[in-house]
Amino acid sequence: MAASKKIIAEVEQLRNEINQHNYRYHTQDDPVISDAEFDRLFRDLKSLEAKYPELISDVSPTQRVGAAPLSAFSQVVHEAPMLSLDNAFVEADVLEFDHRIRSRLQSDEEVAYACEPKIDGVAVSLLYEDGKLVRGATRGDGTTGEDITRNVRTIESIPLQLLGKGYPSRLEVRGEVYFPISAFTKMNQRAQSRGDKEFANPRNAAAGTLRQLDSRLTAQRKLAMFCYSVGLVEGGELAEKHSEILQELAIWGLRVNPLVETVLGAAQCVQYYKGICERRESLTYEIDGVVFKVDDIGLQQKLGILTRTPRWAIAHKFPAEEGITRLNDVEFQVGRTGAITPVARLAPVKVGGVTISNATLHNMDEIDRLGLMIGDTVIVQRAGDVIPKIVSVVLEKRPSKTTNIELPQTCPACGSEILRSEGEVAARCTGGLSCAAQQRESIRHFASRLALDIEGLGDKLVEQLVDEGLIDNAADLYQLTEAQLVKLERMAPKSANNLLEALENSKETTLPRFIYALGIQEVGESTARSLAMHFGDVAGLLEADEALLQTIPDVGPIVANKIHHFFQQESNLAVIDSLIGFGLRWKVEDTGIIANSLAGETWVLTGSLNSLTRNEAKARLQKLGAKVSGSVSRKTTCVVAGDAAGSKLVKAQELGLKIIGEDELITLLEEYGA
Ligand SMILES: [Zn+2]
Incomplete structure (x- = not known):
């Protein structure tokens, strides 16, 4: 049954209502109806769309759930390059920035600046045509990014259809996609409870989420966006001041940061910076500084751009996140293979809004290098995406009573002897x-x-x-x-x-997973895969001697020794026997490899790839059974030369090896279904 005019109007009406409420909720943070009422509208729309599927359109709010996974992202060439900002680290840099601007403009008058927090997320470009979101792209290198349209469509603060009227027929909006701290914390808690890997920080999590090939995963993760500028503008005009353009964007339903302010002169910029520093910890998102932009677009154009950096804007970054505290103790943790890792217990200190009470010390060599003693005053650094570390000791503050840090002779967990074998950095429990x-x-x-x-x-x-x-x-x-x-x-x-x-x-698993799960020292995922490929089952692997093991790609003498040693241990064999006895099984052909099309081949990736990362390319080649090596030799089967490939390409040419480009690689990967 075709939809009547009445139904069409009803669908249209529901969509408008839902879009308005979405905007109130996600963009203005000022909902006017209850969640239950909202859900009712949403359900009504969904059931009408189910009844009349011909009415479903891209811009319907029901179409935000994500779609089937892509095999790779395609490339987007930005119509206007996405610039990067110059940085200021101290007040003097800001004063100088203002001074440069005024001398360039030959003006003594104070300049008006639009100030905004600098969100610590991922820069994204949104393209709207006739008000409809048609493309989302990452910044990439500023000239070329990746097409992440399906993923940005799942972000609820990004309108699929602009509200109101008067927007240019083609409008490119730019901003930062970020992970709200609360959503980030929840996601990591879930990952932790499942024993999954946690994300180091919201920025990494946002970047990883935006680059999910499966947009349904992106949809589950509640990213948000703040818009802060425009790129391409065609078929319409925008206001003459940056701050007014932001207001226009807000009217059209795009989300703009509420802390944007316009100030007069450098002194007020510095005031703004200080004000934001004070509020930093109370914000629901992470920021890494503030941005000052000359507000008048005419003046911006007059000032122009120096290579890739506009002369009319600067980012005032927060100082490096360091703190000073006391080393109370060092504890020794025992890892899976018995490696003993010293961990610093610190007097709790706030660094960049996060309380730190532990820091990694890696190994005894690191302790020697730092000249560290218990009781010392130390400088700790939180470098965004890594575990906090001690960068130095403040010797002037060393108390008269300190204690040396010594490697314990016996394991803190089992009391067995701890040994440090020659040539190895790590000390190990022999238990x-x-x-x-x-x-x-x-x-x-x-x-x-x-x-x-x-x-x-x-x-x-x-x-x-x-x-x-x-x-x-x-x-x-x-x-x-x-x-x-x-x-x-x-x-x-x-x-x-x-x-x-x-x-x-x-119990139903694959052979590479099973081999990896055994936890043999030096056998990571990729070696496990090579072993699975070679032996096809566990039986052969158990009996292999070191010489045979060394013929396998990825396996050198040290790894061969560890594998052989592992299977010599009665206790390990007993565990494997019981696992098989309990019904653990894997199909021989089910080795996690889609096809063995490239089995026995060695590939080398060089130069930069545009439509996929090197890790993706590597993983996909490995799926087809290829070994991916970091160096070119006579044994290399094929070299993939990306942009700006250097010495490896030259060597491959000298050796007369097969060389292909990125496009050929992608064609091949797709052909074999990787
Ligand atoms: Zn032990």
């Missing part, structure tokens, strides 16, 4: 699988996402199970009973059953 710490870490590894991926078996639970003496090794997991589990703290019958079910499901 092997009888060491509770190593048991715990190897079981965590076994259950981790890239290994058997056992949902619900998080770090805390593994610790509890080991401490209670319920499990010693990975095979013991499969003997756990509901009666044992429900006795644990915070374990309801339902979660116990879920865990048992997840364990049951994990």
Whole structure:
């Protein structure tokens, strides 16, 4: 049945209402109806669209859920380059910036600046044609970015259709997509409880989420956006001041930061900076400074651009995130393979809004290098995406009483001897699988996402199970009973059953995952894959000697020795036997490789690729069974030369190797279904 005029009007009306409420909620933070009422409107629209599918359109608010995964992002050449900003780190830099502007304009008058917080996210360009969102792209190198349209469509503060009237027929809006701190924290909590890898910070998480090939994942993760400038403008005109353009964008439904202010002169810019510094911790998103822009667009044009940097704007960055505190103690943690890692326990200190009480020290060499002693005053740095570290000791503040940091002679977890073998940086517990710490870490590894991926078996639970003496090794997991589990703290019958079910499901796995899960020292994912490829089953691997192992791509003498040694240990063989006895299985052909089309080949990637990252290209080639190497040799099968390829390309030409470009690579990957 075709939709009547009445139905069409009703759908239109519902969409308008939902868009308006979305705008009030996500952009203005000022909802006028309850969530329940909103849900009702949404349901009504969905049911009408289900009844009359011909009425579904791209701009319907129901179409934000994401779509089937892409195999790669295509490239977008920005119509107007996306510029980068010059940085100011101290007040004097801001005064000088203002001075340069006035002398260039030959004016003594104070300049009006638009000031805004600098969001620590990912720069994105949105293209609207006749008010309809037609493209979203990453900044890339400023000239060329990636087409992430499907992903930006899932972000609720980005309108699919501009509101109101009067917008130019083609309008490119730019801004920052970011992860709200609360959503970020929740996501990491979930990852932690599943034993998955956590994101280091909201910016990395936003970048990773925006570049998901599966936009349905992006949709689940509640990103947000603030718009801060325009690029291309055709078929219409915008206001003559930057601050007024932002107001226009807001009227059309685009989200603009509420802390934008216009000030007069450099002194007020500095005031603004100080004000934002004070508010920084109370914001619901992370910022890394503020931006000052000459407000008058005519003056901006007069000032122009110096290479890729506008002369009319500057980012005043917050200082590097460092703090000063006291080293209270050093504890030694035991890793999966027995490696002993010193961890600094610090008097809690706030660095960049985050309280830090631990820092990594890597190994004993690092402690020597720093000349560190317990009781010392130290400078700690939080470098955005890594675990905090100690950068130096403040010797002037060294108290009269300090204690040397010494490697313990015995393992803090099991009491076995600790040895540091020659040529190795790490010291290790010699307790092997009888060491509770190593048991715990190897079981965590076994259950981790890239290994058997056992949902619900998080770090805390593994610790509890080991401490209670319920499990010693990975095979013991499969003997756990509901009666044992429900006795644990915070374990309801339902979660116990879920865990048992997840364990049951994990029995069906792939060979590379299984080999990786064993936790053999030096055997990461890619080596596990090579071993799986070569042996096709566990039996051959168990019997392989070092010479045979070394014929496998990825396996050198050290790795071969570790693998051989691992399978010489009776305790390891017993665990493998029990696992197989409990029904762990993998199909031989199910090795995680889509096709062995490139088996036995060695590929080298050089230069920069545009439509996919080097890691993606590597992963996809590996899926086809190729080995991806970092250096060109006679053994190389094929070299992929991206932009600005250098010495590796030259060498490949000298050796007369096969060389292909990015486009050919993509064609090939697609042909083989990787
Ligand atoms: Zn130990």
